Amino acid sequence: MIIRRPPEIPSSEITPEDVYVNRRRFIKAAAVGAAGLAVAPFALRGVAGDGVQEIPPRFRTMRSELDEELNEYKDVTEYNNFYEFGTDKRDPHRNSGDFNPRPWKVTIGGEVAKPGDYDLDDILSGVTMEDRVYRLRCVEAWSMVIPWYGFPLSTLINRVEPTSKANFIRFKTVVRPSEMIGQRRGRGTLNWPYVEGLRMDEAMHPLTILVTGVYGMDLPNQNGAPLRLIIPWKYGFKGLKSIVSIDFVERMPLNTWQRQNSFEYGFYANVNPNVSHPRWSQARERRLPQLRKNHETLMFNGYADQVAHLYDGMDLERWK
Ligand SMILES: Nc1nc2c(c(=O)[nH]1)N[C@H]1C(S)=C(S)[C@@H](COP(=O)(O)O)O[C@H]1N2
Numbered sequence: 001m002i003i004r005r006p007p008e009i010p011s012s013e014i015t016p017e018d019v020y021v022n023r024r025r026f027i028k029a030a031a032v033g034a035a036g037l038a039v040a041p042f043a044l045r046g047v048a049g050d051g052v053q054e055i056p057p058r059f060r061t062m063r064s065e066l067d068e069e070l071n072e073y074k075d076v077t078e079y080n081n082f083y084e085f086g087t088d089k090r091d092p093h094r095n096s097g098d099f100n101p102r103p104w105k106v107t108i109g110g111e112v113a114k115p116g117d118y119d120l121d122d123i124l125s126g127v128t129m130e131d132r133v134y135r136l137r138c139v140e141a142w143s144m145v146i147p148w149y150g151f152p153l154s155t156l157i158n159r160v161e162p163t164s165k166a167n168f169i170r171f172k173t174v175v176r177p178s179e180m181i182g183q184r185r186g187r188g189t190l191n192w193p194y195v196e197g198l199r200m201d202e203a204m205h206p207l208t209i210l211v212t213g214v215y216g217m218d219l220p221n222q223n224g225a226p227l228r229l230i231i232p233w234k235y236g237f238k239g240l241k242s243i244v245s246i247d248f249v250e251r252m253p254l255n256t257w258q259r260q261n262s263f264e265y266g267f268y269a270n271v272n273p274n275v276s277h278p279r280w281s282q283a284r285e286r287r288l289p290q291l292r293k294n295h296e297t298l299m300f301n302g303y304a305d306q307v308a309h310l311y312d313g314m315d316l317e318r319w320k
């Protein structure tokens, strides 16, 4: 996002069309077979390449609420933004193998009755995990449909009992230059730690989730293991990864991309097809694995009915 290139996708990020077309054609052809055989194409879309698990069967028929197909596990886990591991879309998958997300603690502080260093296992004990299929719309104008595995952020907020002064929440990503090549001296692209923030009503909204998995399995390192945030009506950069601290604060915190370039990025970052990025239009998006902007971008990324009221009376061009 900081690299000044023409707005279209750089050629280095584009998988040759024939690769995708052939793969898709193959999957389609296989899928018309008998019901029993329909398992086979799905397994092909699984994690077999990584050699560990198979995608759980419930994802075979899962679609988004707008009846969209899920993106393949491979798209979700090999095309990432996680600048701590490098700025190329393939870097996080390639460079995050040495990162160790267990054990993990999250420091919760600021305006709460129950601050402390919480063990992740303790945070997760007693919460009900669920699959949530959301569109992820990156500010760079590409998108995916992803089955996250997580729980509402509000569950954790209620547990730590914010005070009446808690108007916003500030989140931080871990800093571990020894395991994160992008954080090493001289490689600097951003100021670390990566920080993000939400207004309390946004944080409490039932669509806002803390995520520990994708496709029902633990998050791979490149997707923000072991705990990350997802706010589906906002640009992807609000969903910070590998969270180590959550602070309840009175004033609106500064977030990484706003600090980096406040002309281009704001605090709210609500998906809005009517407000262009200074360097490109946000009216359309490229749904991976497509090469062209083949989808219209929807207001609030398609979640307007649920969230538009949060911004009643706000000038969305000013509060971008
Ligand atoms: N700590 C951290 N979190 C981050 C980023 C990052 O560079 N560092 N990139 C953001 C951006 S721009 C996007 S689009 C999403 C991508 O999430 P995904 O790779 O799981 O699809 O993560 C967000 N969270």
Ligand SMILES: [Mo]
Pocket: 081, 137, 138, 139, 140, 235, 236, 237
């Ligand atoms: Mo993004």
